[in-house]
Amino acid sequence: MSELKIGFIGLGNMGGRMATCITAAGIDVLAFDPIAENVTAAGARPAPSAAAVTEASDIILLSLPKSTVVEAVMLGADGVLSRLGKGQIVVDLSTSAPDSTRMIAEKVEAAGATYLDAGISGGAAAAEKGQLVLMVGGPETDLERARPTLELFSAKIFHTGASGAGHTTKLINNFLNAITLSATAEAMVAGKKAGLDLEVLLDVINNSSGVSFASLNRFPKIIKGDYLKGGLTNSLMMKDVVAYVDLIGALGMASPNSAGPLASFGLANALGYADEISNTVVDAIGDVSGGVRLFENVPNDGNHSKKEES
Structure with a gap:
């Protein structure tokens, strides 16, 4: 492992887990997050600002919610760009719009530094185990x-092309994730209403042509009441699908398959599941299908948003 100084900005749900993997390897991390407890929980040293992290680091890792936040942190007054110098590397681990990524990369390059866009896949469980998949754009x-730093929290790293390619790959992957999750959720509700044994149904699906990451890794736990808390929320899933649709529009192509996840995660957000893990999309579909719950001990007494208000 090199002696490069590591900085981290944004230690939320995913960033905190990735930073913890680095500090668990005995490596010092200087970090900034608006919630100071997130920094100490990850075993990192707190910095007073993103600018302070930048000044003291060779590699600056970002894990932020969306492009507008990345732009604010990178380009805002006293932001990362204002403190970047020759030879530094910024790795954006967020799910960002490729056009925004390329714009930032040009500004970073002009400062003599490098901007890598690194989409991540695997969710909270993989982040905790240091088993994420990274798709990286840039030099x-x-x-x-x-790479030695990124390997501390990832199992596979793919170089996908020039600047923006990593985030483009991530949006495409997340779109497929959204489709299979929402479609499998609907299928499970249908199976429940039809009176099928859901374990048998999943066994059939996982040994047949309907198999997916969702059916293999998510629903065997969901049907037992474990929603795998800590992963991507419904609001963030919706954000990613909308970003994919924006990408498709810029490419000048049709997207007939985006209607399904847009409807499903839009429904989840409307019914009050916006800040809950995206696996709860199955409950949103269940709510409008007669109050169906896959697991008997999970409440099914009507609309989730009404329950939250009670």
């Missing part, structure tokens, strides 16, 4: 410099 030589 490959700089990826190799950053």
